[in-house]
Amino acid sequence: MHRRAVALAVPATAIALTVSSCGSIPEDWRTPAFLQMGEDETDERLPAVSGEIGEKPEVTFPDMEPPDEEVSGVVHEGEGEDGLVRNDDLVVANFAQYEWSAAGEGEELDPDQASYETGAPDLIRMEEMPDELASPMVNQPVGSRVVYVMPPLSEEERTQAESMGQEVPEGATVLVLDLMDRFGAGAVVPGEQTEDGGDDLPTVVQEGHSEPEIDVPETDPPEDLTVEPLIEGEGDEVEEGQQVIVQYTGVPWEPDEEGRNEVFDSTWSQGGTPFDVNIGGGAVIEGWDEGMVGEKVGSRLLMVVPPDLAYGDEDTGMGTPTGTLVFVVDILDAVENPPQPDPEDMPEQPEGMPEGMPEGEIDPEDLEGLMPEEGDPGQE
Numbered sequence: 381m382h383r384r385a386v387a388l389a390v391p392a393t394a395i396a397l398t399v400s401s402c403g404s405i406p407e408d409w410r411t412p413a414f415l416q417m418g419e420d421e422t423d424e425r426l427p428a429v430s431g432e433i434g435e436k437p438e439v440t441f442p443d444m445e446p447p448d449e450e451v452s453g454v455v456h457e458g459e460g461e462d463g464l465v466r467n468d469d470l471v472v473a474n475f476a477q478y479e480w481s482a483a484g485e486g487e488e489l490d491p492d493q494a495s496y497e498t499g500a501p502d503l504i505r506m507e508e509m510p511d512e513l514a515s516p517m518v519n520q521p522v523g524s525r526v527v528y529v530m531p532p533l534s535e536e537e538r539t540q541a542e543s544m545g546q547e548v549p550e551g552a553t554v555l556v557l558d559l560m561d562r563f564g565a566g567a568v569v570p571g572e573q574t575e576d577g578g579d580d581l582p583t584v585v586q587e588g589h590s591e592p593e594i595d596v597p598e599t600d601p602p603e604d605l606t607v608e609p610l611i612e613g614e615g616d617e618v619e620e621g622q623q624v625i626v627q628y629t630g631v632p633w634e635p636d637e638e639g640r641n642e643v644f645d646s647t648w649s650q651g652g653t654p655f656d657v658n659i660g661g662g663a664v665i666e667g668w669d670e671g672m673v674g675e676k677v678g679s680r681l682l683m684v685v686p687p688d689l690a691y692g693d694e695d696t697g698m699g700t701p702t703g704t705l706v707f708v709v710d711i712l713d714a715v716e717n718p719p720q721p722d723p724e725d726m727p728e729q730p731e732g733m734p735e736g737m738p739e740g741e742i743d744p745e746d747l748e749g750l751m752p753e754e755g756d757p758g759q760e
Contacts, residue, residue: 422453426527427480429455433523433558436496439478441486446552451529452516458523458559465517465524465562470625470654471504472561472715480529481551489549493718500716501560503623503656522562528555561713563625566590566652569678569710575610577682582633582706584610584682591648592708594631596641601633601704606684607671610708613678618714620660620673625713627654630757633684633704644701645757654712657757664757665690667705677714683707707757 476494566589586592667685
């Protein structure tokens with residue numbers, strides 16, 4: 381799946397490596413925890429940031445040289461306690477980044493990549509963030525604004541960053557994050573389930589923040605994709621190419637030898653942590669791409685997916701389920717995806733890296749660890 385990482389240059393590369401689901405932070409890039417001020421204090425070394433939360437901020441740089449240590453702080457605290465960010469949340473955040481070049485001087489970096497311009501916020505998995513970056517956000521209400529200042533790179537860090545094709549700012553790097561929304565473990569759509577399927581469709585019972593119970597009837601499944609809203613959402617319609625945030629459970633229509641329709645994949649079996657994926661672009665099975673586009677955010681869907689829109693009828697040996705599949709999906713949110721970079725702007729591949737996939741038949745053993753586990757409807 382594609383998950384956007386905060387688009388800072390190094391040392392924000394630490395964020396990119398951590399949040400993007402691949403790689404880790406090199407030991408020599410790890411830094412001491414950010415200096416944090418008390419709840420009622422703001423470090424005078426932080427730039428002044430003004431403007432409405434969720435809209436592009438105005439940043440004024442202090443009349444001093446950038447600090448030589450990392451500093452962070454909450455410059456605006458959101459209202460209410462119902463939406464406090466937790467250390468295992470999936471957070472939706474708007475961001476912009478700046479270069480603080482000298483006393484009182486600075487400018488925005490990559491303004492066309494800032495989410496205020498693109499309308500494509502970051503999805504930040506708090507569990508995957510380094511503690512020094514996550515801790516300023518934890519226990520802050522949704523609607524808060526957090527500012528980070530990262531000192532200029534050392535020569536060693538600069539060389540390493542440039543070798544990775546990163547554009548490296550000369551001065552300190554400043555990141556402004558607006559915490560727009562959060563989805564914690566066990567998140568479900570609001571509203572009361574008024575439909576439960578039934579008749580020739582599976583019956584769904586789901587109470588509160590719990591995994592749905594799916595009772596599949598002893599009848600032949602429908603031949604076509606069937607999407608039945610169990611809760612009708614009140615949000616915007618999901619559009620092709622968006623990143624959707626969902627809770628889901630999947631079972632096969634056909635029972636096993638013991639007559640059970642066992643769950644083959646579920647976010648609930650992973651602690652109820654929401655799943656995010658690009659929809660409508662082939663990152664998931666066709667049944668998801670076709671079934672979710674056009675449905676409203678806030679909906680709970682019963683989806684019956686025929687084999688030709690799922691994994692087929694034949695066992696591929698990859699651990700994916702066969703036959704008709706049944707899903708119950710809560711559409712928690714749908715956000716825009718960031719614009720894709722122009723290939724001409726991408727750094728050249730390091731010498732010795734393969735330019736493409738080998739031709740000819742691929743041995744399934746070569747794909748071990750790369751394919752989705754069990755019945756995961758997505759592809760990494």
